Amino acid sequence: MxxxxxxxxxxxxxxxxxxxxxxxxxxxxxxxxxxxxxxxxxxxxxxxxxxxxxxxxxxxxxxxxxxxxxxxxxxxxxxxxxxxxxxxxxxxxxxxxxxxxGNHFTITKGALFVGGGVGMASLSTAIDLTADARIIIGAVTAAGLVFRKRYASATLVTDDGSAGEKGFVTLPLQRLLDGTKKPPLVLACGPEPMLARVLDICRQAHVPCELSLERYMSCGFGICGKCVLGDRMVCYDGPVFRGEDLYKNEDFGVSKREKTGKKVSLTKSKH
Ligand SMILES: Cc1cc2nc3c(=O)[nH]c(=O)nc-3n(C[C@H](O)[C@H](O)[C@H](O)COP(=O)(O)OP(=O)(O)OC[C@H]3O[C@@H](n4cnc5c(N)ncnc54)[C@H](O)[C@@H]3O)c2cc1C
The missing domain is CATH 2.40.30.10 (Translation factors)
Structure with missing residues (x-):
């Protein structure tokens, strides 16, 4: 190294x-x-x-x-x-x-990681540097769980119940934040509707969170404008945002831009 x-x-x-x-x-x-x-x-x-x-x-x-x-x-x-x-x-x-x-996660002992689908890819190098990390991995089915062998102690959740708990990652997250051993920080990456729900749960539990967003981008350094998120750009100001900053953002969990730049709505119906 x-x-x-x-x-x-x-x-x-x-x-x-x-x-x-x-x-x-x-x-x-x-x-x-x-x-x-x-x-x-x-x-x-x-x-x-x-x-x-x-x-x-x-x-x-x-x-x-x-x-x-x-x-x-x-x-x-x-x-x-x-x-x-x-x-x-x-x-x-x-x-x-x-x-x-872009910017990066804050490495914090005892942090809780919540990964939906391939969102685990962005969390994994942070998990590897974190002492006493707790991990929730979610996917639609058992076959879609990413890094379940790499993180054998992780809590697994699937939409259809084919592995681990049936439902969304927000179920064990809610339980852990309702419990007595609250983590000092939650770090999450996955579909934006999932992240919006993670933010709600963390705010109610008064636990800070950092959320990594995936928006369409062509350049990666603030020129193309496709990853615009309210008054921010995911490439330049993110992709990791503090929950409190996203809470005030008018686009987070609500709308995104397609590759043409057209603004379309995101649904919060799942998770
Ligand atoms: C900061 C950042 C980090 C990223 N890291 C990774 C990573 O580690 N691994 C990885 O696989 N991807 C990652 N992505 C997403 C990646 O850049 C591409 O957008 C993705 O691979 C799809 O590209 P595509 O051209 O094949 O599909 P597109 O032609 O762009 O999309 C095809 C269809 O798939 C849908 N789609 C695209 N991405 C997703 C998604 N994440 N969830 C659900 N539907 C989707 C689109 O809405 C569209 O309907 C990251 C994105 C960002 C902004």
């Missing part, structure tokens, strides 16, 4: 020339979810993101899900054309990384 020869050059946040790495191995994690591992080092603080470039295709933001002395990794869920192409990439393929961009 401390070998300067392995370190990527310092990046100005607006300098976006990607550094190319070859895929070392691809590891399936869950249904439609794969981790790509790379050898070499990139500067990173848990919660930040890189713009990941597939030559000839596109670039999209991804958190690092693995970061240690051996190398780093990204964990990808297949949604659209880009994530499908990235998750099909093989050992030896070249992938570009520009960044790191």
């Amino acid at each position: 401390d070998d300067p020869a392995l370190r990527a050059p310092h990046h100005d946040r607006r300098m976006s020339i990607p550094i190319m790495f070859q895929i070392d191995r691809a590891v399936p994690e869950a249904k439609d979810v794969v981790t790509l591992h790379f050898r070499g080092l990139l500067p990173y603080r848990p919660g930040q993101f890189y713009m990941v470039w597939l030559p000839g295709i596109n670039q999209k933001p991804y958190s690092l899900s693995h970061h240690d002395a051996e190398g780093f990794g990204i964990t990808i869920k297949r949604f659209g054309a880009f994530s499908r192409a990235l998750s099909k990439a093989k050992k030896g393929d070249w992938v570009g990384f520009s960044g790191p961009y």
Whole structure:
């Protein structure tokens, strides 16, 4: 980790020339979810993101899900054309990384982590640095649970009850915050309606929270305007926000912008 020869050059946040790495191995994690591992080092603080470039295709933001002395990794869920192409990439393929961009989580002993679906990818490097972390992992079905083996002591929750408790991650969260051993901080990443509910529960319990948001973005450093969230930009002011700041934000949990820039509403009906 401390070998300067392995370190990527310092990046100005607006300098976006990607550094190319070859895929070392691809590891399936869950249904439609794969981790790509790379050898070499990139500067990173848990919660930040890189713009990941597939030559000839596109670039999209991804958190690092693995970061240690051996190398780093990204964990990808297949949604659209880009994530499908990235998750099909093989050992030896070249992938570009520009960044790191954005701010980071506060590492706090005894913190509680709440990950919905591939949101676990952004939390995992923070979990790895946290003493006495407690973890809730949620997914629609058992097959979609991300990192259940990596964090064997985590509380599992599935919408259909096929693993762990049946329901949403907010059920065990509510129980833990109602109990006597309240965590000093809750860190969460997942679908925005889930995060909005996490914020409500934390506020009622007077427990601070940090929430990592995933909004559509083309540039990663404040130019394209697609990740606008009220008077903030997720790429530049986030992606990690303090709950109290989001509570006052008119767009959080309410509306988002599509890739065209069109504003559409988010539903709070689930979670
Ligand atoms: C800061 C940040 C960090 C990110 N980290 C990761 C990461 O570690 N791993 C990862 O897999 N993705 C991560 N993402 C999301 C990633 O950048 C892409 O948006 C995602 O992979 C989908 O891209 P796509 O082009 O394949 O799909 P698109 O063509 O953009 O979308 C296809 C369809 O899938 C839907 N969709 C896209 N993303 C989601 C989602 N998260 N939940 C539900 N529906 C969705 C879209 O609304 C659309 O209907 C992160 C995003 C941000 C902003």
